[in-house]
Amino acid sequence: MYVQTWVPWVLCLDRPPPTTQFTATPARRVRSRFTMNETHDLHVLHGDDGNGPTVTLAEYRELVARLAKFAHAYYVLDAPLVTDDAYDRLYRSVEAVEARNPAWVVPDSPTRRVGGPPLAGFRKARHPAPLLSLANVFDSDGLVAFDRRIGVAGPDPEIPRYTVEPKLDGLTLALLYADGRLVRAATRGDGEIGEEVTPQATTIRTIPLTLSMGVNGGQGVPRFLMIRGEVTLPLDAFARLNEARDAAGEANYQNPRNAAAGSVRQLDPRITASRALRFTAYTATVLTLDEGGGALPLDQLAFEADAADLVASDPIDQDVVTRVFDRLRPLGVASGPFATHWEALLAMRDWGFRTNPHNRQCVGLEEAVAVLADLQELRATWDEETDGLVVKVNDLATQERLGSVAKDPRWAVAYKVAVSEVVVTRLLDIAVQIGRTGAVTPLAVLEPVRLGGVTVSSATLHNDDQVRALDLRIGDWVRVQRAGGVIPAILGVDLDGSRRDGQETEWAFPTACPACDGPIARDGDEAVARCTNASCPAQRSARVRHFAGRSAVDIAGLGGNWIDRLIASGLITSAADLYHLTLPDLLAIDGQGMGEILARKLCDAIDRTRRQTSLARFLFGLGIRHVGSETAELVAPLVGSLDALCDRLRTDRDDFLGSLGAQMLETKGVGPVVAQSVNDALSNPAMLELLERFSAGGMSPVPPAQSPKTAEDGPLSGKTFVLTGAMSEPRESIAALVVAAGGKVSDSVSGATSFVVAGEKPGSSKIKGAAKHSVTVINEEALRSML
Ligand SMILES: [Zn+2]
Missing domain, CATH: 3.30.470.30 (DNA ligase/mRNA capping enzyme)
Structure with a gap:
């Protein structure tokens, strides 16, 4: 009814208007629920002469309005008015009109929702009113x-x-x-x-x-x-x-x-x-x-x-x-x-x-x-x-x-959700995970269940003893609790197992590593079972995952699946081997190779880490026992650099380790357990081999900064400035002058602010903040006279 009056040719159902090279396609809309009541609006129409129809600006705007209405009904109201097909055709029609008449494109056209070119970075934005928390x-x-x-x-x-x-x-x-x-x-x-x-x-x-x-x-x-x-x-x-x-x-x-x-x-x-x-x-x-x-x-x-x-x-x-x-x-x-x-x-x-x-x-x-x-x-x-x-x-x-x-x-x-919320679900299986030190940890595989507003499908079981204590059998109904957002835990079998129907099976802790078939042994002093095979692929994979993880060296795009496949293909046995991988290697991984785009991205990501990784993150990535990311920050300055470390280990290992141990013990936050563990790790010849392989692959972690050489006794030292309004130079340049003179620059006015420097059209919130905290407001000239 409505549609026919204004654009009779666009919705030619069996022949959509020609589209151009626009890459924009509407996001996949998965559901296809729709009501029939408006679909009859979209009758088969006619009139496409093959050269692309002419359409007036007013007609184009009506098209956009109609498309926006359908999109709103679909995405916001969750009550689609037309079929996905009809929507897509209308979308492509709008695209086609826009391609022929670029000057018409309105900023709120749904075709503009495909995203522009990548940005160099995010800029800061001050909210006109603070966003409070609850x-x-x-x-x-x-x-x-x-x-x-x-x-x-x-x-x-x-x-x-x-x-x-x-x-x-x-x-x-x-x-x-x-x-x-x-x-x-x-x-x-x-x-x-x-x-x-x-x-x-x-x-x-x-x-x-x-x-x-x-x-x-x-x-x-x-x-x-x-x-x-x-x-x-x-x-x-x-x-x-x-x-x-x-x-x-x-x-x-x-x-x-x-x-x-x-x-x-x-x-x-x-x-x-x-x-x-x-x-x-x-x-x-x-x-x-x-x-x-x-x-x-x-x-x-x-x-x-x-x-x-x-x-x-x-x-x-x-x-x-x-x-x-x-x-x-x-x-x-x-x-x-x-x-x-x-x-x-x-x-x-x-x-x-x-x-x-x-x-x-x-x-x-x-x-x-x-x-x-x-x-x-x-x-x-x-x-x-x-x-x-x-x-x-x-x-x-x-x-x-x-x-x-x-x-x-x-x-x-x-x-907030009561922390004691408990749900009952099925225990589907007990898997084991092999950690980077070979520790074998059971993991409960659960039938997915909603708990505290989130879906959980697994729960930790610390060790064999816990599985026995809970008397868990595969197929059991179990009570699961998630306390304070941490990984859920199994409290026990529901109704003491009275719901069992005889189909449940007992679970036995594996006697051999499921990854390498190597022997599993228990450490004398701890209840942890470990795979003792040093070349176990699961341990290798866990070590590489740890190295490449976000909190360590952070190699973007290197997921666990690829690590497993690189190890299975024999392309890597350690994280150091990553720095020797070539593009052809990645393209030829056993099974299905990595796609070229992905492979190039990964090569770039690895390459970036060669020169952008801090020595502390690198040390943490080595996975030395007891050396967490904070400890690594403390140890890094004592080590100096990767090359220095290799040199010393190669030439005068014992002297070096002796003095390193003494220095560690003098460092606040590093105890004897850490010192011993670092000593053990570094005295292992395999570690030197690993470090040299990193070095040969071009890995060059950034040594820790020497004590910062800020102008501590500069004219502005101890003073904090807030800059607002337009100045004779970009604010960033003015800020750099302040920092060079030993001052600090802050974004918001507080009791700690020494001066607010106001240029033209200063932000009212900053001027108000200055009044509130009795901070002196000066102009740019006054600031320059202080430099
Ligand atoms: Zn193993």
């Missing part, structure tokens, strides 16, 4: 105390006192909108300053690029707005992402929260675009011009020019965003558009955001407690992870009156 309560007593602190509720007893909302476990983003247009997205950071991730955020389809002006008689869109919400990766998307990473030999993400954070904090927005991220909005802050300090008319004009620029420019200049939003502050509730938090939630939905469908409002404490219990039960069925529930005071005037203490608002608490 105090936690763990039981209903905590809630009663909270309720008592709130005291009298809002003026209207008819207004429900609380809202209860799931606390999503993801990455918090603050989005800034000017006249309904998304102009900046930033991570929470420390609550005051985060990282700017606008190009990444625009690829997330549940983040509106422009706000809908409101439906259902809802609120119009305020001129300046900050929206807070959480980016999550739904569980099915998380599982698919890890499968894909497995297939590519990349390390798995540990949990959906890490995956969501890792996906947003990608310098290449195209990677963000490829992940099915979801944004759920939960706080709207209306911002207004801060007139404090009596803005001059000229200032006012400059502000309006900047604000107009934000609406019109493409791409958006983040410096302009900063200039505009630095002058804004939250609008008081009395002059704001909402009386309650619930109204703000409804308005956000009208503007086009996803809000959590499980949000509830509650008349009082009693109902809130009941709702918490309900939602607690439901959490296990949700398709994204939560780490609690949030109770907020609904009445905004009351929120404002209560204010905040330090970084916690007094009008909201997070109700």
Whole structure:
């Protein structure tokens, strides 16, 4: 009906319009649930003459509006209006029109959600209002105390006192909108300053690029707005992402929260675009011009020019965003558009955001407690992870009156999962893991079960004794507990084994290493069983994994699967061999070789670590017993460099180890156990061989910095400066001058600040901060006179 009147040729179902080289395809939409009611809009149409139809600008804009509507229905409302096929065709049509008419492309076209070119780095972004954290309560007593602190509720007893909302476990983003247009997205950071991730955020389809002006008689869109919400990766998307990473030999993400954070904090927005991220909005802050300090008319004009620029420019200049939003502050509730938090939630939905469908409002404490219990039960069925529930005071005037203490608002608490939550699931198997020292540890393989808002599929069993003590049999129903977010533990067999049906099988600790078939022995003094075969591939793999891991040398893209295959192919036996691998080696790994792109990336990643690894990380990566990353930092200065270490071990080993041992014992934080362990490791000739192989492969760890040579007695020593506003040189250059003169530069004003240096158009928050902390404000000239 609607569609036919404006663009009769575009949806030619059996022949989509020619597409160009656009690489943009809509993210894989897995589910294909759709309602039929609007599909009849998309009748087979006609009129494509083969040369590409002509279409007017107005028609193009209608197409974009329609595509945006379908995308909103699909991604935000979870209620698709058309089939995936129909959506894809419309998408390609818009792409084709845009390819022919590049000048028409509107910034909020859904085709723009594919991510731009990679960035060099993240820039810092100051939030126009601090993002507070929440105090936690763990039981209903905590809630009663909270309720008592709130005291009298809002003026209207008819207004429900609380809202209860799931606390999503993801990455918090603050989005800034000017006249309904998304102009900046930033991570929470420390609550005051985060990282700017606008190009990444625009690829997330549940983040509106422009706000809908409101439906259902809802609120119009305020001129300046900050929206807070959480980016999550739904569980099915998380599982698919890890499968894909497995297939590519990349390390798995540990949990959906890490995956969501890792996906947003990608310098290449195209990677963000490829992940099915979801944004759920939960706080709207209306911002207004801060007139404090009596803005001059000229200032006012400059502000309006900047604000107009934000609406019109493409791409958006983040410096302009900063200039505009630095002058804004939250609008008081009395002059704001909402009386309650619930109204703000409804308005956000009208503007086009996803809000959590499980949000509830509650008349009082009693109902809130009941709702918490309900939602607690439901959490296990949700398709994204939560780490609690949030109770907020609904009445905004009351929120404002209560204010905040330090970084916690007094009008909201997070109700955390009781740590004692226990679930029952099936023990599918007991696997064993071989550690890098050969330690053999049993690992319970569980039927996946939701526990405390997350899915668990394995649990540690420390050793054979524990398996016996719990009398575990494969197939048992077991009680599992996750305490405080650590790896889950098995408490015991459910109902003392009365649910057993005779199909369960006993498990015996292996007598031979499952990886190498070598003998397993127990150390005399400890209950740990070890594979004693020094060339056990599982131990080798664990050692290389440790070396290449994030906290050690951090070789990007070298996942456990590839390490196993490199070892199985005989290409490496140690981490040092990584530095002798060639591209042809990787392409020819037994079985299916590594793809060329991946292989090149890995070679580059290895090469980077040759000169960018600190000696401490390198030492930690060697996996010497008792040498953790902190101890490695202490030992590194005593060792000096890899070459020095090799030289000394080769030429005068005993003298060297003697003096190293003495130095270690003199070092605070290094005890005799560590010293002995280092001595044992370094006196082993195999270690020298390994170190020399690293060295021959070009590994050259960066020696620890000598005691920093800052201008300790420079003219600015002991003073801290905060720079704000435009100066005669970029602020970074001014900051460098301050540092060179022995001073420090900080981003935010505090009691520790000595001076605020204000250039043109200083940030109002910094000037206010200076007043609050009685810090002297000086200009650039005064700063230069101090140098
Ligand atoms: Zn073994």
